Amino acid sequence: MSDKKQNILIVEDDTFLQGLMANKVNSNGFEITTASNGEEAMTALAKTKFDGILLDLMLPDISGFDILENLKSDGSKIPVIVFSNLSDDKDIKKAMSLGAKEYLIKSNFTLEELIEKLKKVI
């Protein structure tokens, strides 16, 4: 079995939340790459093959939905967990139909629960 750590892309524009998530994911044995907007996320995705993505939906430039759409049209198999505070049924349905594996509402989950979900989907 390879010792190589799995690499997770964290897309989150709130730098404080991003830092907390990055610390927790990293301390659970994952490599991490962070992106604060859609452009950074797309650049990272073009450069690196990730094992999983934690994706916020409201980003300052493009939306998380755009990223999901892009991944879908590229035929990507990278599991994506949407981690957002949007909770409208239409947002959840849209994200799931675009291939998200999970849709978690940030305020309802602890970081430990996020890690559990991450380990389950990748």
Added chain:
Amino acid sequence: MKDLEQENKELKEALEFKSDLISMTAHQLRTSMSATKWVLKMLLDGDLGPLTEEQKIFIKKTEDNNEKMITFVSEMIDINKEESREIRYTFGKYNLKELVCNTVGEFRGEAAKKNVSLKCHCEEFSRPVEVDREKIQTVIQGLVENAIKYNKEGGSVTLSSKEDGDFVIISVEDTGIGIAEKEKEKIFDKFFRTDSAKKHESIGSGLGLFVIQRIIERHNGEIWFDSKEGVGTTFNVKIPFNQ
């Protein structure tokens, strides 16, 4: 004079603006409360260094308050959705006894924490009941949650259900603080909380029963209660087998 069509259009735009404003505010509040939730958890878990017992108590209290505010914001979002009719009801036929008992099961831990005994006496119905599964779960959850929250130490909450012709009746009985006579007529009003509820639990939106009543109305049913202050309350929900 503006014609009716123009007024309707303006009213619709104003409602949409209000709805968007609430959604945006809720999103911002949730972001801030998420950060608070995660940091408090890190502190309590000792991730940021050891804490004294007194510090832990203060942080736990802050965590509890933050959780209450998260619930409050979720309720605001629900009511906003309900008001703007964003929520579409999806009716299906379900075994209501199973639905009720499973929902009650979720509250065993909460009841034990408050030393309240939780009983479920539901009879098997002769046929499935046509409901929106999630909405009816919200109703049962809301009623059981209130019955536990506003109960007394060592009290009890009893759920029962029965058939009544073309209807089913679900009842949630508690031995809690009860509702004062003068406050009974306002109990389903939006944002209303009784004086004793406010004393018992400082944070609450006063939206729970309002939302529940709306859901029951959308099921062509009715909700009513019997209550005696200091003795307890029984909420009854009656909905038809078929929509």
